[in-house]
Amino acid sequence: MGTHYKGSADEKRALNAFICLSRSAETLSRVAEAHLAKAGMGMRQFAVLEALYHLGPLQQSEIAQKMLCTPGHITGLLDKLERAGLLRRRAKPGDRRVKAVELTERGRALVRKLLPGHVRAITSAASALSAAELSTLRLLCRKLGLALSLARAK
Numbered sequence: 453m454g455t456h457y458k459g460s461a462d463e464k465r466a467l468n469a470f471i472c473l474s475r476s477a478e479t480l481s482r483v484a485e486a487h488l489a490k491a492g493m494g495m496r497q498f499a500v501l502e503a504l505y506h507l508g509p510l511q512q513s514e515i516a517q518k519m520l521c522t523p524g525h526i527t528g529l530l531d532k533l534e535r536a537g538l539l540r541r542r543a544k545p546g547d548r549r550v551k552a553v554e555l556t557e558r559g560r561a562l563v564r565k566l567l568p569g570h571v572r573a574i575t576s577a578a579s580a581l582s583a584a585e586l587s588t589l590r591l592l593c594r595k596l597g598l599a600l601s602l603a604r605a606k
Contacts, residue, residue: 473593480577487573491566496521496529498566501538501555505563509554512541538562 455467481495488498496519503518504510510518516526530553533539538559544550555563578586 480574483573483577484570487570488566491562493562493566497533498563498570500526500529500533501559501563502567504539504553504555505560505567509542509552511544512551512553515553533559 455464455471457464457467459467485495488495499519500515503515512526512530513523515530516523519526521529530539530541534541537556539553539555541551541553544552581589
C-alpha cells in the first residue's frame, strides 16, 4: 500500500519509495533475526562480531561508526559481548585511553558456526531478485546512504 499523502508528485514518489524500502528492510531483518535468535544472538550483536571477524581489531568508535550507533549504545553492546566471553578490549600500546576491541577464540568460533546459516537465510530471502537486481539495489542503497551521510556532515 502506497502513501495517501496529497502532496506533489516528487513527495509521493519519495514517500512511496520510503514505505517500500522500510517494509522490505524490516521483512528481511526479521528473516535474519529469526535465524540468529535461535542462537540467542541479536542482529547488532552479530554485526559487531562479524565486523571484528572480517576486519580484525577495531576501536570502539570505529565499531559505533560502522554500526551507525551512538558510542553509548556500542559501549553497552560491547559490555554484554565481553561478559559472554566473545570479545575483549585491550589498551592500545602508547595510549591506554584507546581500546582495541577483538574477538576471543570463542567469539571467532561462534561467528564461524552462525555465518553460513545466516548467509543462507538472507540469500533465500533475497532470491526474489535477480543478480542484476540485487546489484542495482545495493548501488542505489549505497548512493542514498552516502548522500544522507554527506548531508548530515554539513
